[in-house]
Amino acid sequence: MTAHLLSELISFLDGLPEPRIVMSADYRIVAANAAYIREFGDGTPLAGRMCYEVSHRFDVPCDQAGESCPLKLSLEDGNPQRVLHLHHTPHGEEHVAVETTPIRDDEGRIAYFVETMRVVRQASSRAAAQGLVGRSPAFIAMLEKILRVANSDAAVVLLGETGTGKELVARAIHEASAREEGPFVAVDCAGMTETLFESELFGYEKGAFTGATHRKPGLVEAASGGTLFLDEIGELPLSLQVKLLRLLETGTYRRVGGLDWLPADFRLVTATHRDLRAMVQAETFRRDLYFRINTFPIHTPALHERSGDIPLLAISLLERVDRKAGRRFSPAALEWLAGRRYSGNIRELRNLVERASLLADGEVIDLPHLIDLADDLPPEAGPAAGSFALNEVVSLATLERRYLAWARARPGLDAARLAERLGVSPRTLYRKLQGRAAD
The missing domain is CATH 1.10.8.60 (Helicase, Ruva Protein; domain 3)
Incomplete structure (x- = not known):
């Protein structure tokens, strides 16, 4: 690619609102647009510096420091790549969605890469007064799935133990979607009777039953243009599962006591702590409803x-x-x-x-x-699964290898933090890890 074409590319990117940088295949930043300098710059020139040094404070590429590297992945298969990273910013570390796109020259060879950065405002890697908070690998894996599915209208089911923050995850999906300006309506399915379910979900007409003194819109109508979150869907009786399935399959509903079928316009997110697949096998949850709501499952990790x-x-x-x-x-x-x-x-x-x-x-x-x-509180559990333990006497070299393997797999410890906790330099840690991998 000629210098003239590169100049045109940089000029084009400078007018775009999203932070973007142009990089060469050796991870070197060629240029950054105004939005990137404003959001991620540290006041020093960026051109000529390594992307991993600016974003992560690493002295080696991300893939050599235990992170996935979108540039390397894109170079290997020639296609755009998306990952979620923790990046340093003037405001501290932030979750950042990174999309890397290869740019080819006139002969079809990859000459440069353009990386687009988007700070994930639905989650924080630091203490926050609201929203999702975390930085562990399990949390980041969940967050990656949230960002993957958010901009579609695919039905999402949140699976995990009770108390893992499923409603916060559902809200994050809503806020990251094209429906974020619409309403977010949460419904607790536990303990729902047939009459209550229909009147709450679909609403009712005046005179539909004793006490119905006026028309009442249902929650499906209230969620129009937004997201309907059905919590604890595994608690819904079979008789009500049929009514929900009809709503989802036809995209229409009828108020209690009404005659007209009304169109529904919502994005469905459901949640349960139950094993829905086992319930399907036991015929306590409808198979057809299971496949209707299970387009995109997301595991919400337990604290352990x-x-x-x-x-x-x-x-x-x-x-x-x-x-x-x-x-x-x-x-x-x-x-x-x-x-x-x-x-x-x-x-x-x-x-x-x-x-x-x-x-x-x-x-x-x-x-x-x-x-x-x-x-x-319940009695303390025994040693947690995954604790470092030995049941035999081993050599010090073997002990170090095993301990490094265990420590490297600990959640919430990237290479830089692990080196700090171990009291060694990152370079020494990398050398030891490479030696362990070579053994």
């Missing part, structure tokens, strides 16, 4: 799957529930919280944080404020 996020979540929850602003946990309190097993997941952690905030009078919430509440 994202244990590295517990301190971050605890600090965020304290901001949300504490009546006194600016208070903080002691290091011992955070360590104690991170070491617990939570059968109720985030909901249980929130309760524990709120109770401790009521017990504390000072500016610091310390270990005694939490331990005082431990009696009403």
